[in-house]
Amino acid sequence: MHTVADILTDWYDRNGRSLPWRETRDPYRIWLSEVILQQTRVAQGWNYYLRFTERFPDVASLAAADEDTVLKLWQGLGYYSRARNLHAAARQVMTEFGGHFPDTFEAVRSLRGVGDYTAAAICSLAYDRPCAVVDGNVYRVLARLYDIAEPIDTGAGRKLFAALAQETLGKARPSTYNQAIMDFGATLCTPTQPRCDVCPLAEQCAARAAGTIAERPVKKSVAKIRNRRFHYLHIVCGDRTVLHRRGAGDIWQGLYEFPLVESELDAPELYATEEFCSWVGNDWKLLGKVDLPKHQLSHQLIFATVYRIEVPAFTPEAAACAVPIAEVGDYAVSRLLERYLLSK
Ligand code: SF4
Structure with missing residues (x-):
């Protein structure tokens, strides 16, 4: 029987989106794309990625820039602390890692502004390390697939989903698996109107069987505006x-x-x-x-x-x-x- 990871990677091989940062194994460029794409749609982030890589082709050139130049290039993307952290982390790579992008989860995680998600994405996409990513798409897919009612925004919930993501991760092709599950959540298992009729995981999907798709994932807090x-x-x-x-x-x-x-x-x-x-x-x-x-x-x-x-x-x-x-x-x-x- 095929595992969830097999089905997702097979789906991705046939349907994965072709994006400029997927053509590279350079950890600097992968990091850049991950930071740009946090809170940003792919269509908007694409131009910024091209602009940044053209202006700063490597970590040394980004570290050498002044903060105003980086912020100006970032203008329009919002969440400006991302740009400031990006700049500070580039300098950290130069001073603490001799200009070489770190290659272990702990070292990548120690960079300014890099959390568990980004460290896992860089380590799997650049170095094929078996680190499962957990972002909003992954929470949604896993919560539906296994019909989990545990809220995703509590300490216990985050722990449970992190463990489940790691368990579901395909050890054979971690890089492909991570991209597959994120793409799958972004294009097929979407927040509203998921395309269950063409879903390759429909038979395994517990929320579909239970009729709880619209209620998954569960969130405890409602953000105050x-x-x-x-x-x-x-x-x-x-x-x-x-x-x-x-x-x-x-x-x-x-x-x-x-x-x-x-x-x-x-x-x-x-x-x-x-x-x-x-x-x-x-x-x-x-x-x-x-x-x-x-x-x-x-x-x-x-x-x-x-x-x-x-x-x-x-x-x-x-x-x-x-x-x-x-x-x-x-x-x-x-x-x-x-x-x-x-x-x-
Ligand atoms: S059957 Fe529907 S809800 Fe379940 S994983 Fe597939 S797209 Fe998502």
Whole structure:
């Protein structure tokens, strides 16, 4: 009788998607593709992968770049901590591993931003080590295949699924198996409307027999969404404007943006706040106001307005971050602001 691993790898041999990072065994490129594809659709990640490998063909060139260059290249992908970690880990490879990408699970796992999933993916795809990956697709496929009601977002659940994934892993071709189960989850055993009618595992699928497909996998917590109200001050003085670099401890760390006042207050009360006055001063003219489409992040919903303001002179705070308007496009900004800048 064929094992689940046999059926999946056989399915993959016939149906696997051809993607640029699957043509290589270079651990650097595999790592790059894995980081880019976390939280990103393949169609969008593809261009970024090509752009990164062209600009930084190896780990040494990525390590030698400055952070602003890496963030600018990453612009539009979101979850910018991935780019910062990527850059820091490249430097770690240079300093701690003599420029050679590590080749054991523990050493790969020690790189900045690399968790169990990414370490397993790199070790199996680059070195064919028997390390099972567990991502959202794998949770879904296994939860349905074995009809598991244990929530996937608890310590016990994660342990159970990790063990099951390792048990199901085909030892003969771990690299192919890992790609197969992820592709299978992404294209056939999808979150809604899985294609059970053409599924090669349909006979073994316990959730199908039990009629519980729609309830698998189970999640314990429902993510809470936080609403935030942003007021961006697009201050113009002659041919200069103001761009401020975001600090640590919040979204979009290290990216640039117009001075931001985060407040539930709206105009005219907003204009009297200390923060607003410190950026704009007392002598200013409102040229226009644009409400941006609401911006959804994984746990936050941002409601932003941009105020276009003309001033005869910058306040000291604004002057410290003034830049030529013609150079605004050189700075890495969030996708929210990028859309505003492109629409002007
Ligand atoms: S039968 Fe349906 S639910 Fe079960 S593994 Fe196949 S696609 Fe997924």
